[in-house]
Amino acid sequence: MMDRMALVVGVDYYSDQHIQNLSGCVNDAKEVARLLKYNGDSSRSRNFDCKELYAIDPSHAVNRAVIKDEARRLFQSKAEIALFYFSGHGYIESTGGFINGSDSTRGDDGLSLRELVDLANSSSSRHRIIILDSCYSGAAGSIPGLENHAAIAEGVTILTASRSDQPSLERDGHGVFTGLLINALEGAASNLTGSITPGSVYAHIDQSLGMWDQRPVFKTNTDSFVSLREISPAISLDDLRKLKTLFPTEDHEYKLDPSYESRDEGRTDIMPRADPRNNQVFSLLQKYNRHGLLVPVGANHMWNAAMESKTCRLTLLGKHYRRLAVQDLL
Missing domain, CATH: 3.40.50.1460 (Rossmann fold)
Known part of the structure; x- marks a missing residue:
């Protein structure tokens, strides 16, 4: 410039x-x-x-x-x-x-x-x-x-x-x-x-x-x-824009289950197997979590949230970036 x-x-x-x-x-x-x-x-x-x-x-x-x-x-x-x-x-x-x-x-x-x-x-x-x-x-x-x-x-x-x-x-x-x-x-x-x-x-x-x-x-x-x-963004703009799709509203809680976790550690016979498509989504949700955009609900870690079929929700920072995505400001 x-x-x-x-x-x-x-x-x-x-x-x-x-x-x-x-x-x-x-x-x-x-x-x-x-x-x-x-x-x-x-x-x-x-x-x-x-x-x-x-x-x-x-x-x-x-x-x-x-x-x-x-x-x-x-x-x-x-x-x-x-x-x-x-x-x-x-x-x-x-x-x-x-x-x-x-x-x-x-x-x-x-x-x-x-x-x-x-x-x-x-x-x-x-x-x-x-x-x-x-x-x-x-x-x-x-x-x-x-x-x-x-x-x-x-x-x-x-x-x-x-x-x-x-x-x-x-x-x-x-x-x-x-x-x-x-x-x-x-x-x-x-x-x-x-x-x-x-x-x-x-x-x-x-x-x-x-x-x-x-x-x-x-x-x-x-x-x-x-x-x-x-500098290179911590999360790509394409991934940030996905916030508005994964979270239809800013207070939406994303429902997880064991199929989102790719590892079999802790998985019982009655739990669903790992699903590659859900694994991909979960990897992005974990990235959001590492950068303070979302937190698991009712669990200490994202792994627990998936294996215990809990949910995750956006933080205030996550809601901010979701609004930017909705307004096409990213």
Whole structure:
């Protein structure tokens, strides 16, 4: 999808001796770019057209002006999705937050988060996404003096590593936040259809960090989530669509009997023999069960439900996917 554009920036090198160089930002940014460029499904289709800026040493510096100019180019595009990712030093003061390029000397001479968000707010791209792994990045989109209020336009989503009063931590040479972001993009944050959205990424990161850890911040003003990356679905769409056939209503209980179980273990002479057609259906029902779409009724396991001629019913998640199937949204 070449109507998706991403600007990925990683800054390890800082020219001023008073600003400590970093060690993991470039590697983190490269990994994020690698995952954004291609989907992870069987087709390995193109995803984002990525521009990458990496500050490694004096001959590969990335200064504030370059970051701002390229961010402007990104958000002036008419891409369906314009995504900005930054990993590097951040700074906060009473007037707001900043992200720092290689030429920063005092923090507040970096690119203002207000400027960055203004570029996204004024963009004609349908979806504008800002992801920041920098200290105090939670200030992005906030109004100085009114920190509990966000000023983001419709279609803008912001995901940051930490709150406006927190540093962004590294662990083993990698950012804690971006490590979880990478894990999410690899598939940990996908739904059953294989889609990974900004909301599911945030949920994964949020659940992975305790209340004593740095806390990610998620701000959005959108009426629909867009997929950041597609991976192979846990259950094929064809199999998910079968929910509406196997369960004529969402409260329907599917009746089982021993013919659904292919194994003869525990089968008595009075029980019906295994039926290949029922075995096929049961295999699908067991897959639904493994992914939380249904549960056996009156039995601890699906095997017991079949051998004891019990039923199985949809969970709330199963009912959700059945509705999608009924509405032809899968």
